[in-house]
Amino acid sequence: MIHMRFFSLSPENRMNLVRKKVTVTCDFRRVGGALLAAGLFCCLFATAASANNITMANSALHEKDAVGNTIKIQFDISWENSWRDFSNYDAAWVFVKYCLSACADGDTGTWHHATLKTSGTNPANFSIGSGTVIDIVVPSDKKGAFIQRHAAGSGTLSTTAVKFVWDYGADGVTDSAVTSSTMRFRLFAIEMTYAPQGAFSAGDTAGASGSIGSFEAGNTNAVFPVTSENALTLGGASASNLGNNNNGSTYDDFNDSTTKSLPAAFPKGYAPFYLMKYEVSQGQYVRFLNTLTRTQQQTRVESDISGDAVTFNFVMTNTSAVQYRNTIQCPTTGNGVSPNRVIFNTGSRNARAASYLSWADLMAYADWAGLRPITELEFEKAARGPAAAVAGEYAWGTTNITQCLSISGAEDGTESCNSPAGANCDYAPYNFLGGPYELGGIYDNGSYADTGSGTLSGNSTVIIRQFVIASDTTKVYDNTYTSNDTIYINDPSVPYNIQLFWGTYGGSRGVDGVNIEINNDALGTYNVDFYDGNASSYSITDGSFSGWNSGALSIGQAAPYTVPTDPDGGYGPLRVGIFAAGSGSREQSGAGYYGNLDLSGSMFERTVTVGNATGRAFTGTHGDGALSTNGNADVSDWPGYSSGEVTGALGAGFRGGIWSYYDEDARTSSRRSAAYEYPYRLFDYGFGGRVGRTAP
Numbered sequence: 001m002i003h004m005r006f007f008s009l010s011p012e013n014r015m016n017l018v019r020k021k022v023t024v025t026c027d028f029r030r031v032g033g034a035l036l037a038a039g040l041f042c043c044l045f046a047t048a049a050s051a052n053n054i055t056m057a058n059s060a061l062h063e064k065d066a067v068g069n070t071i072k073i074q075f076d077i078s079w080e081n082s083w084r085d086f087s088n089y090d091a092a093w094v095f096v097k098y099c100l101s102a103c104a105d106g107d108t109g110t111w112h113h114a115t116l117k118t119s120g121t122n123p124a125n126f127s128i129g130s131g132t133v134i135d136i137v138v139p140s141d142k143k144g145a146f147i148q149r150h151a152a153g154s155g156t157l158s159t160t161a162v163k164f165v166w167d168y169g170a171d172g173v174t175d176s177a178v179t180s181s182t183m184r185f186r187l188f189a190i191e192m193t194y195a196p197q198g199a200f201s202a203g204d205t206a207g208a209s210g211s212i213g214s215f216e217a218g219n220t221n222a223v224f225p226v227t228s229e230n231a232l233t234l235g236g237a238s239a240s241n242l243g244n245n246n247n248g249s250t251y252d253d254f255n256d257s258t259t260k261s262l263p264a265a266f267p268k269g270y271a272p273f274y275l276m277k278y279e280v281s282q283g284q285y286v287r288f289l290n291t292l293t294r295t296q297q298q299t300r301v302e303s304d305i306s307g308d309a310v311t312f313n314f315v316m317t318n319t320s321a322v323q324y325r326n327t328i329q330c331p332t333t334g335n336g337v338s339p340n341r342v343i344f345n346t347g348s349r350n351a352r353a354a355s356y357l358s359w360a361d362l363m364a365y366a367d368w369a370g371l372r373p374i375t376e377l378e379f380e381k382a383a384r385g386p387a388a389a390v391a392g393e394y395a396w397g398t399t400n401i402t403q404c405l406s407i408s409g410a411e412d413g414t415e416s417c418n419s420p421a422g423a424n425c426d427y428a429p430y431n432f433l434g435g436p437y438e439l440g441g442i443y444d445n446g447s448y449a450d451t452g453s454g455t456l457s458g459n460s461t462v463i464i465r466q467f468v469i470a471s472d473t474t475k476v477y478d479n480t481y482t483s484n485d486t487i488y489i490n491d492p493s494v495p496y497n498i499q500l501f502w503g504t505y506g507g508s509r510g511v512d513g514v515n516i517e518i519n520n521d522a523l524g525t526y527n528v529d530f531y532d533g534n535a536s537s538y539s540i541t542d543g544s545f546s547g548w549n550s551g552a553l554s555i556g557q558a559a560p561y562t563v564p565t566d567p568d569g570g571y572g573p574l575r576v577g578i579f580a581a582g583s584g585s586r587e588q589s590g591a592g593y594y595g596n597l598d599l600s601g602s603m604f605e606r607t608v609t610v611g612n613a614t615g616r617a618f619t620g621t622h623g624d625g626a627l628s629t630n631g632n633a634d635v636s637d638w639p640g641y642s643s644g645e646v647t648g649a650l651g652a653g654f655r656g657g658i659w660s661y662y663d664e665d666a667r668t669s670s671r672r673s674a675a676y677e678y679p680y681r682l683f684d685y686g687f688g689g690r691v692g693r694t695a696p
Contacts (some may be wrong), residue, residue: 005157069169113625132263213250296631325572367623385593611675614651
């Protein structure tokens with residue numbers, strides 16, 4: 001008798017291993033015949049104690065085979081909080097881009113997608129290296145590879161001297177070019193999770209009044225069991241058909257009386273697939289943009305970037321300032337002209353979920369990375385897994401949802417949601433406070449010395465925050481009086497006064513100053529006045545502040561106020577995976593069954609719909625790493641494809657809810673806009689998404 005012992009992680013325990021996304025890009029150059037990492041180490045764009053910290057380092061080219069036209073790419077790879085149990089595991093999708101000359105950011109060279117030599121698990125001449133035992137899984141198109149644990153286990157995965165075999169001959173690269181001193185290559189790694197083959201339930205029995213347009217078995221309001229990838233009949237009364245609660249405002253072309261056919265080739269979630277752990281981040285989108293040609297870049301942003309000067313340098317929103325917390329930007333001058341590429345950045349907000357992504361933007365990213373869109377049935381599989389459906393549930397398997405109302409820490413990828421306790425979702429619009437920006441005059445010995453009004457650009461969000469002088473760090477703000485420090489603000493559409501009212505309670509407040517936060521949302525000129533409850537007017541030049549302890553008190557910088565480069569405040573998305581900090585259940589982490597984060601809330605998940613013929617024609621074809629000359633995806637079975645490019649959105653829809661709307665759409669089975677065609681970018685402040693790949 002053979003005894004087998006399985007290492008198993010429950011979906012809840014799996015959440016202890018899932019943290020924030022870090023996508024790595026390494027840029028390497030050849031110097032004097034030896035390949036060196038630019039800056040000696042690969043660029044890690046976000047790090048944190050709670051992050052998975054995926055890193056790739058010590059990369060080089062080895063063992064060129066001039067007969068077979070191959071060369072080996074060697075690198076070390078590691079990430080924290082990796083896991084594998086008997087059915088599910090995480091992985092890194094690793095792919096390579098190369099450029100033969102003029103490869104620096106902002107230069108004119110073209111980046112291409114590298115083709116690996118052999119498909120399969122641990123193919124011949126590939127090396128799994130030393131350290132954590134891994135598998136290298138190369139799909140049949142050889143456009144990248146999954147790196148994942150070979151055996152059950154959890155914790156940090158760390159492996160050195162991993163080797164891929166690059167078939168440079170298949171990419172049309174010559175022997176001399178591959179060893180040229182001008183040649184560069186970049187390694188990219190995207191964290192994924194694996195959803196195994198298996199049955200699951202579509203729909204949740206909440207009915208049309210709960211999860212709008214949810215799937216059901218015929219017209220029975222019972223869940224529909226997806227047990228294979230076979231063709232399905234959509235609509236009609238039979239319980240063997242996939243119904244939609246009689247098309248409850250979902251834009252579907254089928255209902256209880258009209259039937260359609262869903263082909264066998266349409267991915268239904270029964271077959272195994274990989275899905276990004278997190279939504280596409282700003283950092284990922286920027287690194288994608290920075291490998292494109294100037295013409296392709298122009299297609300993938302909203303602002304006009306054709307000239308050396310870019311007036312509206314926040315390029316996704318076509319504005320000169322941050323809009324809804326999207327900080328993807330370029331310099332205002334010094335951008336050169338085509339064919340030089342523009343260099344984009346996020347103002348250090350790489351981990352924030354990318355917004356203002358049209359369907360065509362997301363598809364271009366998927367094609368460039370060698371991935372594909374997911375279907376709405378795969379979305380439900382990722383959220384629910386094989387667990388029994390719960391009526392009205394969210395992606396974490398319960399009906400409990402708590403909105404995040406406050407974030408703490410610098411927004412550099414280490415921040416967390418600190419209020420209220422148990423917050424697990426970014427939904428319903430909330431005006432988040434960003435980093436502190438100081439303003440105004442000078443306090444001296446409890447009286448206000450007028451230094452004139454400040455002129456600034458900002459919105460009506462102003463709060464009081466403590467800070468203490470270095471000589472006395474024991475003083476803290478007395479929160480008893482917080483509610484009495486009231487801010488009066490007039491109409492924000494015109495220049496107005498901000499008056500800070502200190503209250504009338506008296507006594508030592510135990511603070512050496514205040515910090516005024518102003519979040520940049522609306523333009524205007526702001527006059528700031530300070531007064532206390534004993535003041536006779538809102539505009540004073542010298543008033544007694546008996547409620548404050550004496551001493552030298554100061555606020556910020558003198559007017560005029562300078563708008564910060566990338567203020568964080570206002571309405572908009574948070575960093576990806578923000579709720580998966582420390583140990584916690586699926587509910588606490590806001591996670592799907594297989595470890596995917598933010599499937600409910602945050603950004604809309606853009607999925608391929610079953611609700612119209614164009615969506616149903618999708619067969620799961622993967623991107624090949626190359627875009628059209630214009631910068632569009634060019635995969636013919638993808639929704640939005642027309643005249644050789646993906647430029648529209650017919651066949652795509654929305655699932656999973658959005659930061660700017662209430663919780664109804666965040667339910668796992670809600671299909672309110674599952675077949676809604678929306679091809680635009682400019683007003684897509686809540687549109688982002690993630691992509692995946694069929695398992696080899």
